[in-house]
Amino acid sequence: MLKRYLLAPGPTPVPSEVLLAMAAPIIHHRSPDFLPVLDSAKKGLQWLFQTRNDVLILCSTGTGGMVGAVNNFFNRGDKVLVINGGKFGERWTKICQAYSLDVEEIIVEWGYAVKPETVEERLKKNKDIKGVFVQASETSTGVYHDIKALASIIKKHDDTLFIVDAISALVAHDLRTDEWGIDIMVGGSQKGVMLPPGIAFVSVSEKAWQRAETSKLPKFYFNFKKERENLAKNQTNFTSPVTLIIGLNESLKMLQAEGLENVLKRHERLAHVMRKAVQAIGLGLYAKESPSNAVTAIMSPPGIDGQAVYKNLREKYGITAAGGQDKAKGKIFRIAHLGYTDRFDVITAIAGIEMVLKGMGHPLKLGTGVAVAQELLMA
Numbered sequence: 001m002l003k004r005y006l007l008a009p010g011p012t013p014v015p016s017e018v019l020l021a022m023a024a025p026i027i028h029h030r031s032p033d034f035l036p037v038l039d040s041a042k043k044g045l046q047w048l049f050q051t052r053n054d055v056l057i058l059c060s061t062g063t064g065g066m067v068g069a070v071n072n073f074f075n076r077g078d079k080v081l082v083i084n085g086g087k088f089g090e091r092w093t094k095i096c097q098a099y100s101l102d103v104e105e106i107i108v109e110w111g112y113a114v115k116p117e118t119v120e121e122r123l124k125k126n127k128d129i130k131g132v133f134v135q136a137s138e139t140s141t142g143v144y145h146d147i148k149a150l151a152s153i154i155k156k157h158d159d160t161l162f163i164v165d166a167i168s169a170l171v172a173h174d175l176r177t178d179e180w181g182i183d184i185m186v187g188g189s190q191k192g193v194m195l196p197p198g199i200a201f202v203s204v205s206e207k208a209w210q211r212a213e214t215s216k217l218p219k220f221y222f223n224f225k226k227e228r229e230n231l232a233k234n235q236t237n238f239t240s241p242v243t244l245i246i247g248l249n250e251s252l253k254m255l256q257a258e259g260l261e262n263v264l265k266r267h268e269r270l271a272h273v274m275r276k277a278v279q280a281i282g283l284g285l286y287a288k289e290s291p292s293n294a295v296t297a298i299m300s301p302p303g304i305d306g307q308a309v310y311k312n313l314r315e316k317y318g319i320t321a322a323g324g325q326d327k328a329k330g331k332i333f334r335i336a337h338l339g340y341t342d343r344f345d346v347i348t349a350i351a352g353i354e355m356v357l358k359g360m361g362h363p364l365k366l367g368t369g370v371a372v373a374q375e376l377l378m379a
């Protein structure tokens with residue numbers, strides 16, 4: 001038997017409480033049974049998103065939420081600014097281009113965070129930028145972009161929306177939607193929210209709803225105005241992902257019992273320990289600044305293929321992590337500490353990394369990183 005440990009940056013492990021809740025018989029999404037279920041999820045999401053605005057619940061993966069964040073608020077030819085510092089930044093560009101927006105990019109070197117001053121200058125020079133798109137946590141590089149600083153710049157521009165992909169950052173980073181002024185924020189179920197894949201969440205500010213009135217891009221499945229009208233009646237536009245929403249209530253209950261501050265602290269601490277432990281083994285971090293609390297991208301030692309590390313972790317020890325994407329492929333492997341994770345997940349990951357690297361001939365003393373993690377986790 002090979003016991004499996006899921007330490008990938010999505011999908012992430014689902015707690016048994018949530019799995020059991022989802023074993024309940026299916027209820028009809030237009031029946032009175034479902035209304036309180038959706039009402040509770042709706043309120044819980046407002047708590048999680050730190051917003052008083054609507055948080056739409058879409059039956060799709062996170063990318064569906066990203067698509068909706070484009071086709072509901074813009075028009076053909078609108079100038080938008082995409083902060084592209086990795087695979088998911090690139091995805092914003094591709095979606096915007098698919099809808100014929102006029103995309104300007106700030107290309108950020110992989111492993112680095114965008115400099116807020118660069119965004120400020122770009123907005124000053126181009127008064128017609130209608131939206132700025134960014135990732136909170138760029139999962140492909142393990143970098144966190146400073147959302148608070150960016151929001152404070154963008155909110156000075158009345159005609160510019162701030163759109164944040166928080167798919168991997170939600171619960172791992174403090175994202176104060178209303179307080180900071182994030183207009184549209186996208187989340188996904190299979191990350192920090194501890195659910196299977198299948199729902200996207202999107203919060204929408206009043207400023208963004210006003211903009212939606214002027215958007216003429218085609219919309220059918222992702223029609224946010226219709227979703228908003230349905231949400232007000234505790235419904236979704238099409239058949240609701242009933243089982244996932246029941247599970248969502250359970251995971252929100254668990255997160256609320258822990259408290260948002262504690263949830264955030266747990267992620268910060270686990271990420272810190274992971275970084276210190278891999279550095280103690282002599283490995284570098286791919287994030288040269290502002291590392292993400294959701295995922296750590298680790299440089300594979302010279303001469304050792306990052307994809308092989310990822311493969312060995314899974315095949316020899318049952319640990320599913322992630323490899324590198326695109327230009328980082330082969331150079332890195334990534335370990336998540338996101339959602340339903342605790343101290344021994346970090347220890348498992350470090351122990352596994354040490355065993356794999358040693359097995360691949362990399363000189364290291366077994367237990368070095370584990371000991372550092374143990375010390376830090378006991379402190």
Ligand SMILES: Cc1ncc(COP(=O)(O)O)c(C=O)c1O
Binds near residue numbers: 138166188
């Ligand atoms: C930052 C970020 N954005 C977008 C996505 C895409 O989400 P999905 O695969 O749920 O469509 C992911 C998934 O890994 C992600 O980490």
